[in-house]
Amino acid sequence: MSYFSDRHNLCWFLHHEFASQIRRIHRLVGNAFADENYHIIVGNGSTQLYQAALYALSTHPGLPETCRPIPVVSVVPHYSGYPAATDVLRSALYKWAGDANSFDPHTTGGDHYIEVICSPNNPDGLLNNSVFKQITNNIHDLAYYWPQYTPITNAADHNIMLFTVSKCTGHAGSRLGWALVKDKGVASRMVQFVELGTIGVSKDSQLRAATILRAVADGYEEGGAYKLFHFGRKVMTERWDRLRQVVMANGAFSFLEYPPPAYCGFMREETSHLPAFAWLKYEGNLDIEDTENFLRTKHNILTRSGKHFGTESKYVRISLLELEETFNIFIDRMSSII
Amino acid sequence: MSYFSDRHNLCWFLHHEFASQIRRIHRLVGNAFADENYHIIVGNGSTQLYQAALYALSTHPGLPETCRPIPVVSVVPHYSGYPAATDVLRSALYKWAGDANSFDPHTTGGDHYIEVICSPNNPDGLLNNSVFKQITNNIHDLAYYWPQYTPITNAADHNIMLFTVSKCTGHAGSRLGWALVKDKGVASRMVQFVELGTIGVSKDSQLRAATILRAVADGYEEGGAYKLFHFGRKVMTERWDRLRQVVMANGAFSFLEYPPPAYCGFMREETSHLPAFAWLKYEGNLDIEDTENFLRTKHNILTRSGKHFGTESKYVRISLLELEETFNIFIDRMSSII
Structure with a gap:
């Protein structure tokens, strides 16, 4: 070859x-x-x-x-x-x-x-x-x-x-x-x-x-059996909903504000932003500067520190693209943070 | 994935x-x-x-x-x-x-x-x-x-x-x-x-x-149907034989001298060197310094000049690993060089 x-x-x-x-x-x-x-x-x-x-x-x-x-x-x-x-x-x-x-x-x-x-x-x-x-x-x-x-x-x-x-x-x-x-x-x-x-x-x-x-x-042709991007949106919507709920409930982190939903020419409807990563800042009561370290050592959650992205280590990046099983464990562990 | x-x-x-x-x-x-x-x-x-x-x-x-x-x-x-x-x-x-x-x-x-x-x-x-x-x-x-x-x-x-x-x-x-x-x-x-x-x-x-x-x-286990390295040696032997014949016949190029055959522990016999490339030097009667250019322009043969390998452009490298059809055409064209 x-x-x-x-x-x-x-x-x-x-x-x-x-x-x-x-x-x-x-x-x-x-x-x-x-x-x-x-x-x-x-x-x-x-x-x-x-x-x-x-x-x-x-x-x-x-x-x-x-x-x-x-x-x-x-x-x-x-x-x-x-x-x-x-x-x-x-x-x-x-x-x-x-x-x-x-x-x-x-x-x-x-x-x-x-x-x-x-x-x-x-x-x-x-x-x-x-x-x-x-x-x-x-x-x-x-x-x-x-x-x-x-x-x-x-x-x-x-x-x-x-x-x-x-x-x-x-x-x-x-x-x-x-x-x-x-x-x-x-x-x-x-x-x-x-x-x-x-x-x-x-x-x-x-x-x-x-x-x-x-x-x-x-899959998007007439008679196509499977719409991958629709499936992707469905999974991402569910994950973001679950993550928002648990983060709102414990009150320890702040989210970014995303741009308002916009008309998606492909989906032919207004759709919201569902980023592949959540970008969270620790805002809880503990005196924590290194959020990655806190989540890893205290809650067994792996994230990536803001310092790798040129900013403060109060921030962490969390992947929403993991396997379903991993994501479920992640949500469980996040919900235990007070 | x-x-x-x-x-x-x-x-x-x-x-x-x-x-x-x-x-x-x-x-x-x-x-x-x-x-x-x-x-x-x-x-x-x-x-x-x-x-x-x-x-x-x-x-x-x-x-x-x-x-x-x-x-x-x-x-x-x-x-x-x-x-x-x-x-x-x-x-x-x-x-x-x-x-x-x-x-x-x-x-x-x-x-x-x-x-x-x-x-x-x-x-x-x-x-x-x-x-x-x-x-x-x-x-x-x-x-x-x-x-x-x-x-x-x-x-x-x-x-x-x-x-x-x-x-x-x-x-x-x-x-x-x-x-x-x-x-x-x-x-x-x-x-x-x-x-x-x-x-x-x-x-x-x-x-x-x-x-x-x-x-x-x-293929080399008991009952194996196909011995790839043996096939490779057979093809390389044939190609080297044909190349040597045509080069000897036209007398325009010199070959390197390879080390003598040696015992190959894998083949369980003495085998000769059959390099993937021939390394030829133009020694013909024409006043040629750039052998690659000569072969390309006069004989439609693509080689790689010695200058790319840190040496004189009297040398060219010729691949012996091309498709059989390509190799046949190459031998035909080489045989037309006087």
């Missing part, structure tokens, strides 16, 4: 059937433009594509050497994976520069910086917009822009958009992400990065994911 | 069935020690594991900062992927330093450098040994140390050994490699690198590869 999937495609390791199902699912859901104006780049998870985008944007021909390493920023709280993946190799091409809101682009001696916008945001589920309007260097991480998490209010048409099978259908273990990229040069350099890092992406994964995406889209 | 494959394993994204088939195939073939003294790290191809090893060796706790970037060397001609993958992000941790034979370790102010040893070597098929004896920082790329390419004369027991499904069974498109690593700290940091880069490795690929490796090993 060859390295190559499609020698005539700019992304030569992209399987045509996977590509075709990606375009189809975006047409169906209406969450992003994915027509022939966009190059599809497949990656080993969107994590690899995030790095591929940093590489592509920091190796633009003609970029003055003095601009490097290019600062990379994102609004706090931001996904903990961004700083870690950005700085792992201490690259001379780019480096993590923290919160976009406290970043002054003029200090870079030019407009050479990269902003990552995650929306709905990991960890807090809010709908983020770019702080800076230098749109060519924006990376839009749209992993959670699917109807089970948020109303689909428009088809995104940014220059670089990242998606992942993990958050679309739940197949995290397939390690498959895709980027929709407008600019051919950026797309080529992203392909080059994936080529140098892993010589492409598993065909086994791509073929299986194509089958999965096809089944999801088929 | 979760990110995790085995939460109790140091390499938490390694599927236990794939791990078990890896240990079994090494026991069967006898080409490397793969007992419980070795940690198995799975990667998106051995390319990713090469970079994971560089990362692990250059982030050893206590390594003085002044040693970085750590020089990375390999004997010329060396695999073209090494320098490219080493320098892609211009890391402050390590950098490519070229031919091991012309490298003076004393110039690094210490013994901090990494040597990559590929044996049988890509591109030239020779059996390489390490130039330097600082064995803790050696990376042994044993992708081609399988009985279809070379006699298996001993079970390798180096500190870091890289293998890939691609060259073992031919499934390059599965993008699966594995490292056998003695030191727990090195293994942990390699896992961390794969985690930060791609959050693990496709389970789909691992499960399919486990099935493939199981079938290969089953």
